[in-house]
Amino acid sequence: MQKRKIVITRKLEQNHIEQIKKVIPDWELIVGKDKDIWQEHAMDVEIIAGWTKGLEEYCLDPQSKLQWLQTWSAGVDNLPLDGLELRGITLTSANGVHAYPISETIFALMLGLTRKIHTYVRNQQTKTWHHANMGLEMHDKTVGIIGVGAIGKETAKLAKAFRMTVLGVRNSGMPVEYVDEMYTLDQLDLLLPKCDYVVVTLPHTKKTHRLFGAEQFSQMNPKAFFINIGRGEIVVEDELVRALMEGTIAGAGLDVFEKEPLSAESPLWELENVIITPHTSGSTENYNKRLIESILIPNLKAYISGGNPSINLVDFSKGY
Structure with missing residues (x-):
């Protein structure tokens, strides 16, 4: 047998x-x-x-x-x-499986952008001693977590260590521990203006395809940072580039892209308000x-x- x-x-x-x-x-x-x-x-x-x-x-x-x-x-x-x-x-x-490593990456990107670590790394390479207009901090700010699954929940938990207000998005709209206010996906326009950080942890589906474009970036606070560790296809990439170049949003931490590997021709590589990781946020x-x-x-x-x-x-x- x-x-x-x-x-x-x-x-x-x-x-x-x-x-x-x-x-x-x-x-x-x-x-x-x-x-x-x-x-x-x-x-x-x-x-x-x-x-x-x-x-x-x-x-x-x-x-x-x-x-x-x-x-x-x-x-x-x-x-x-x-x-x-x-x-x-x-x-x-x-x-x-990814809740710990990806939530760590999310905070690494948030902290890096806030405390200008990426700028100082560039300066170190040229032996440049410059303040870079450092001034922001994360404590007491507001983070919007778009997709409160396992990763989103762990991110919300960590955010509370920084005394952050946590806004969340999930299909059911049902409350979750560590999330102060919950929204549904069709309420993004209500959530985005309130956030200092917008973190995308959504899967790529027909419903989330190209969810974030010019309209959503225009709804964000111009001082806010955008973090995407979900899927690159959730974002209209050229409209994100435009928002970053025109100052519609303050910066971005990106682990995923529409096409991977990210093309050497992409403007994202050269933008000083962007941190790029090569789809490694879940590696552990x-x-x-x-x-x-x-x-x-x-x-x-x-x-x-x-x-x-x-x-x-x-x-x-x-x-x-």
């Missing part, structure tokens, strides 16, 4: 492999990033953890035995969602550990017990 199979398209440490084997001792576990490792199993595998290039042709094949796909990322906008839904494949994401030494122990293994236990994986279950109708 053929063993049931799970493919994990990632390089894992042996202790993590052993943790997974304890849950499914009778299964065949295939682990590795290279296509040569998983390709021969792709059609008869029951579970795949980690999306990678080349999987689509197997996952969407009518003869595929795939039942459940666990992504290795929080975002699922790069997956063939319509095809997966049509085939009835259960999809779960890695949402929540603890990524695999958190994903495996907090998401994959609990979901796997539910699956082999005859239930459905429920942690980070993706709603195809919402796109996240």
Whole structure:
């Protein structure tokens, strides 16, 4: 009798492999990033953890035995969602794994812009001793968190250490701890003028595509900073550039872009009121550990017990 199979398209440490084997001792576990490792199993595998290039042709094949796909990322906008839904494949994401590292990056960007760290780093390279008109501080300011999921909640919690007023946006509009006022997405125009910092942590969906453009930047306080660690497609990039160059907003901290890598021709590289990071806000030494122990293994236990994986279950109708 053929063993049931799970493919994990990632390089894992042996202790993590052993943790997974304890849950499914009778299964065949295939682990590795290279296509040569998983390709021969792709059609008869029951579970795949980690999306990678080349999987689509197997996952969407009518003869595929795939039942459940666990992504290795929080975002699922790069997956063939319509095809997966049509085939009835259960999809779960890695949402929540990034809460600590991304919230740290958010505050690094906010503090960097506020205290002009990026300007001083440039000055250091030219041995320039200059005040750079330092004067702002973060304490007692107002931050708007656009997307109060796991990352947004952790960001709100950290903001309270700076005695900040926290405004939040979530689809339900329901209150969340550490958030002083909650809004819905169609109330952005009410929230934006109140903020000294606007932090975007939204997933990219049909509803959030190009959500931030000239109109939204014009609604912001001209002294406010814009932080985007969600997805680049949420922002109309050329309109952001214009807002930064014309002083419509004070500055931006950007980890994501419409097209990645960011083109060398992009004006964003040269703007002095911008800090750029190369889509690394979620990078952390603890990524695999958190994903495996907090998401994959609990979901796997539910699956082999005859239930459905429920942690980070993706709603195809919402796109996240």
